Amino acid sequence: MTRRFTMLVFGVVMLLITAVGLVVVWSQHDDEKPVTILGTWTAGQADQFEEVLRGFGIPFHYQGTAAQREVLLSKVQAGDPPDIVIMPGLGELAEYAGRDLLEPLDKLYDPQEYDAPWMPPASSPGHVYWVPVKADLKSIVWYREGDTPPTSPAPLGSWCIGMGDDGTSGWPGTDWIEDLVLQRAGPDKYEKWALGKGKSKWWSSDTVRTAWEAWDGLLRQNPEAARRALLTDHRGAPDGKGLLFDDRRACGLEHQGSFALSLYGLAAPRARLTDSAPLLPEGGGRVQAHEVSGDFAALLSDRPEARDLIEKLASRKGQQEWVDRAHVFSANRRVTPPDDAVRGEIARRLARGPHCLDASDVMAPAVRDAFYEAALLTVARAAAGRDAGIGDLLRDVQKVQDAQSAQGGMAPETVCSRK
Numbered sequence: 001m002t003r004r005f006t007m008l009v010f011g012v013v014m015l016l017i018t019a020v021g022l023v024v025v026w027s028q029h030d031d032e033k034p035v036t037i038l039g040t041w042t043a044g045q046a047d048q049f050e051e052v053l054r055g056f057g058i059p060f061h062y063q064g065t066a067a068q069r070e071v072l073l074s075k076v077q078a079g080d081p082p083d084i085v086i087m088p089g090l091g092e093l094a095e096y097a098g099r100d101l102l103e104p105l106d107k108l109y110d111p112q113e114y115d116a117p118w119m120p121p122a123s124s125p126g127h128v129y130w131v132p133v134k135a136d137l138k139s140i141v142w143y144r145e146g147d148t149p150p151t152s153p154a155p156l157g158s159w160c161i162g163m164g165d166d167g168t169s170g171w172p173g174t175d176w177i178e179d180l181v182l183q184r185a186g187p188d189k190y191e192k193w194a195l196g197k198g199k200s201k202w203w204s205s206d207t208v209r210t211a212w213e214a215w216d217g218l219l220r221q222n223p224e225a226a227r228r229a230l231l232t233d234h235r236g237a238p239d240g241k242g243l244l245f246d247d248r249r250a251c252g253l254e255h256q257g258s259f260a261l262s263l264y265g266l267a268a269p270r271a272r273l274t275d276s277a278p279l280l281p282e283g284g285g286r287v288q289a290h291e292v293s294g295d296f297a298a299l300l301s302d303r304p305e306a307r308d309l310i311e312k313l314a315s316r317k318g319q320q321e322w323v324d325r326a327h328v329f330s331a332n333r334r335v336t337p338p339d340d341a342v343r344g345e346i347a348r349r350l351a352r353g354p355h356c357l358d359a360s361d362v363m364a365p366a367v368r369d370a371f372y373e374a375a376l377l378t379v380a381r382a383a384a385g386r387d388a389g390i391g392d393l394l395r396d397v398q399k400v401q402d403a404q405s406a407q408g409g410m411a412p413e414t415v416c417s418r419k
Contacts, residue, residue: 032059033059033305034059034060034061035058035059035060035061035083035084035303035305035306035309036060036061036063036082036083036084037053037060037061037062037063037082037083037084037085037086037309038063038065038068038071038072038075038082038084038085038086039062039063039064039068039085039086039087039295040064040065040066040068040086040087040088040295041064041086042064042065042066044262045262045326045328046062046064048322048325048326049062049064049322049326050062051325052313052318052321052322052325052326053309053313055321056308056309056312056313056318058305058308058309058312059305060309063082066165068085068087069087069089069092069365072085072087076096076101076300081101081300081301082300083299083300083301083303083305083306084297084298084299084300084301084306084309084310085297085298085300086133086134086295086296086297086298087295087296087298088293088294088295088296088358088361089361089365089368090130090296090357090361090362090412091361091362091363091364091365091367091368091411091412092365093129093130093296093298094129094362094364094411094412095364095365096298096300097129097298101300102129102130102298102299102300103129103299103300103301103302103307104127104128104129104299105127105128105129105130105131105298105299105310106127106128108131108307108310108311108314109131109310109311109314109315110315110316112333113315113316113332113333113334114131114132114331114332114333115333115417116414116416116417116418117292117355117356117357117414117415117416117417118132118135118294118331118357119131119132120412120413120414129298129299130296130297130298131296131297131310131314132294132295132296132297132330132331133295133296133297133313133314133319133322133330134294134295134322134328134329134330135292135293135294135328135329135330135331135350136257136258136259136292136293136294136329137257137258137290137292137329137346137349137350138175138179138257138258138290138291138292138293138358139179139182139183139275139276139277139287139289139290139291140255140256140257140258140273140274140275140276140290140346140349141253141254141255141256141273141274141275141276141279142244142253142254142256142260142271142272142273143244143252143253143254143271143272143273143274144244144245144252144270144271144272145269145270145271145272146270147252147272149253149272149274149279150253150279151278152278152279152283152284153218153278153279153280153281153282153283153284154253154279155221155222156218156219156221156222156225156226157221157222157225157250157251158251158252158253159218159225159251159253159254159255160242160243160244160246160249160251160252160253160254160256161225161228161229161232161243161251161254161255162229162232162233162234162235162236162243163229163230163232163234163375163376163379164231164232164233164234165233165234169372169376170371170372170373170375170376171360171372171375172234172256173215173372173375173376173378173379174359174360174371174372174375175255175256175257175291175358176215176255176280177208177211177212177215177375178190178291178358178359178360179255179276179280179291180211180212180214180215180280180281181193181207181208181211181359182288182289182291182356183276183277183280183283183285183287183288183289184207184210184211184285184288185207185211185288186288186289187288187289187354187356187416187418188416189207190289190356190359190415190416191356191414191415191416193205193207193208193359194356194357194359194362194363194415195362195411195412195415196363196367196401196404196405196411201398202398202401203394203395203397203398203401204391204394204395204398208394209390209391209394212378212390212393212394213390214280214281214282215281215378216378216382216388216390217281217282218281219378219379219382219383220382223382223383223384223385224383226379226382226383227383229379229383230376230379230380230383234256235263236263240263240264240265240266241263241264241265241266241267242254242260242263242264242265242267243263244260244264244267244271245264245267245270245271253279255276255279257293258329258346261327261342261343262327271342272342273342273345273346275287275290288354289353289354289355289356289416290349290350290353290354290355290356291355291356291357291358291359292350292355292356292357292358293357293358293361294331294357294361297310297313297314314332316332316334316335319332319335320332320335320336323335323336323338327340327343329343329346329347329350331350333351337351353417353418353419354416354417354418354419355416355417356415356416356417357412357415357416359415360372362411362412362415364404364411366400366403366404367397367400367401367404370396370397370400371397374393374394374396374397377393378390378393
């Protein structure tokens with residue numbers, strides 16, 4: 001009895017030890033803190049992004065929101081920032097870096113895989129605080145397959161324009177003005193304007209004023225069309241065909257970035273593109289450069305898991321998976337472009353420069369917001385048949401620029417590539 005009792009006790013103890021061991025293992029798994037990521041991608045693209053992240057084997061929690069800037073600010077102020085933020089606003093990221101809220105990404109990506117304007121030149125001193133994980137081409141115009149795009153500027157009624165957005169509105173208008181500045185003045189002046197470089201009052205200069213006047217002239221051709229643009233969401237109706245393929249609209253041209261393909265839904269295979277330069281108001285000139293935009297990842301924590309996730313996402317392998325799965329575009333030079341004709345053409349334009357980053361994205365947030373507001377006011381006044389008061393609008397933005405310059409900050413060093 002004693003021996004049998006001893007063996008029974010021994011067996012129970014071993015079972016208890018095993019059970020405790022299992023509890024510890026699962027407890028450790030449950031307590032493993034996921035990497036928190038805040039981005040702008042929602043719905044289907046968010047699902048595709050999460051599929052890519054799951055392949056990295058790193059626990060994560062992704063939050064996508066159109067109000068990203070506001071959400072990030074509230075989280076930072078509450079002392080609970082995400083580990084990683086992915087956003088287009090380099091000017092905003094520069095402010096966070098200037099406040100020592102970002103961790104450097106040195107050695108987390110291969111410098112040979114990224115170049116200007118996506119990353120600072122190789123000779124640039126200091127740390128790198130962001131890396132592009134998605135790219136888009138601008139300075140293009142979309143039209144429907146079977147239609148012949150014009151070879152000269154088209155009237156306002158031909159353009160699909162929507163100024164609305166869930167987040168900060170106004171950027172579709174600033175895209176027009178930025179492209180006009182770029183194609184008329186070239187990359188050098190565009191970069192100085194975007195960064196507020198030099199002694200010149202760029203917002204009141206002929207470079208910006210004449211571009212703004214050209215856009216205002218387009219809007220004034222048709223006050224009713226300007227009113228529709230002011231009240232229309234840039235994504236179109238919820239049916240998923242965007243503005244270009246909306247049967248209720250007579251427009252046939254859309255000045256929009258390569259991300260428009262995701263707005264066109266099932267109609268995307270019927271979308272075609274051409275360079276914007278000849279079609280811009282008072283246009284007809286050659287392409288000086290292509291404007292581009294990006295979504296940049298930055299670290300707000302020094303957790304090894306977060307650093308590992310950014311390293312995997314920025315790698316050629318991670319970017320290739322993202323491109324193949326979601327049909328997006330990458331700034332990584334070693335990613336194989338899509339074999340689809342239209343997407344392949346976008347990738348080729350992204351591969352050959354010169355390129356300039358979206359100007360409003362690199363501006364300080366206060367200047368960017370003033371730019372957005374001035375663009376919206378221009379559309380609203382055109383819709384009402386009122387004078388735009390461009391001189392006053394530009395002087396107001398210049399005042400905001402001057403105030404920001406006095407405060408200093410860690411602005412991006414490069415906006416345009418030279419090749």
